[in-house]
Amino acid sequence: MKLAEIYMQFQSDIQIIEKELEISVQSNNDILQEASMQLLKAGGKRIRPVFVLLAAKFGDYDIESLKHIAVPLELVHMGSLVHDDVIDDAELRRGKKTIQSQWNNQIAMYTGDFIFGKAIETTTYFTNPQIHQILSNAMLEMCLGEIEQIRDQYNWGQNFRIYLRRIKRKTALLIAVSCELGALAANADYKTQRNLYRFGYNVGMSFQITDDVLDFVGTEEQLGKPAGGDLRQGNVTLPALYAMHHDSVIRNKVVDLLATNFPENVDLTDIIQSVKDSGGIEYSLEISDQYLKKAYDALEELPDIEEKTYLREIAAYIGRRKF
């Protein structure tokens, strides 16, 4: 089944979540309302809510209950994007102006706080403290990931382990707990929860590594921003780490560049080409595929219901996508 068909299958429930998202960011304050709605309208795949719904199919599926965890997970994702934009000083996201470039960093910060608060408030629907624990722990880990990213910026000496831990915290964990919480909220058994967590974690790792590869190989049109954006912001990702590790000429180039703190319009064409030539792209895609395989392995442990094939389909799509 194709991705679009899976979305079609869940269309009415995704619409319920979309509606709830809009209601949840309602505010009498014009700035917050406008900023939040702009974020919502910017779209996105709503992949976290979709994972909640699919995971819940392994338990007692009830959209009226599930929406109270699908919405918070998307909100936490949105809030982290806003705060991430503050950090990155990003002018554009998905080709649109960011909150912080349209208003300012302070407004962006409080818009994020507001969205996080709404996420927590929505989750209070559930009385099971485990749900709150898992969500708040994920939010904390994401914070750590962001702080580590700041700390490791322009640090060419970091190793692969540090990179992997950072993308776990920044990306994989929220996808993992989306799967886990969908199952938990639907009262699926513990083993199913763990396997879905494991599936989501591996999908998330694969997704982020692919994302980091695309930042090198994507065109400006595909990315909505020039290639090499990560490196330009001092974020050393897997393809560059590999290239530096295997080729001292590239390492010296990158080290020299990082030491300049990247003047605004520095030309990265040469460095990007060097990373491509080093085999860092192929290596990274291989690692991404290894995570994808582990995600499939986790699926094998789950009961054979139709939604298992949907999960596999989505995993394949976001793990191997071309843009």
Next chain:
Amino acid sequence: MKLAEIYMQFQSDIQIIEKELEISVQSNNDILQEASMQLLKAGGKRIRPVFVLLAAKFGDYDIESLKHIAVPLELVHMGSLVHDDVIDDAELRRGKKTIQSQWNNQIAMYTGDFIFGKAIETTTYFTNPQIHQILSNAMLEMCLGEIEQIRDQYNWGQNFRIYLRRIKRKTALLIAVSCELGALAANADYKTQRNLYRFGYNVGMSFQITDDVLDFVGTEEQLGKPAGGDLRQGNVTLPALYAMHHDSVIRNKVVDLLATNFPENVDLTDIIQSVKDSGGIEYSLEISDQYLKKAYDALEELPDIEEKTYLREIAAYIGRRKF
């Protein structure tokens, strides 16, 4: 009973909370650990935890349970101070360097996010969803207060109602819910919860108005920063609002000044003196006293236990303090 004696009376439980605060901000990340500990060590009166403890005396007092709400309330307060410093571009708080001046705005933002996350995580101890709802609602309202403060900055046309709503959100609400949640966590009855909320709200309003007065009349030594800091940052508070409302000469002076967006080292001596001469200080202190009286009224409705006199003592202290 004097304030110090009340603190002495609860010393061992306050120490338990202090210890829990330290444990709760533990992190493997050096920056977060150092930044959070610095905030903790900067001290403060821990007035929110103390209100939790006193309020809980109207129910079943158990420190081992109560600490799980006293700690989050102090953390939410701390987190809001960090984010507030980002906004205010504050160099000093309580005479010490702020997180954002020592590191940067991004680190300060994520330190705040981390502290908020820890607050939520600690609260998951409780299964009663009401506790989570009240806390998350307070966090949201504080956010609104901050956004309103940004919106109303340099706006001399705002009225008293807008000012009062802003300080409710920024200050009074968290004190109100500290009292309310202390009672709720100790299973005090609903009427007691409401009266304690009402007490806390009025104490908080009185406290903030006094604070805003002190910003005009305090010495640099008392305040840890030069007088007139609020006005300098474009925050128009009650004494200035009163002065502008009653004296068009002052209004024109303030309007002219606000229109310049306050160059760095502008001399505010003349404006501060004008506000003092206008009667704005006396007026504000009268309003502060009215709130204090309402706080005493709320106390009257509560059962006659010893802690009632403590609450009255603290209210008097923070409502009328001289610095």
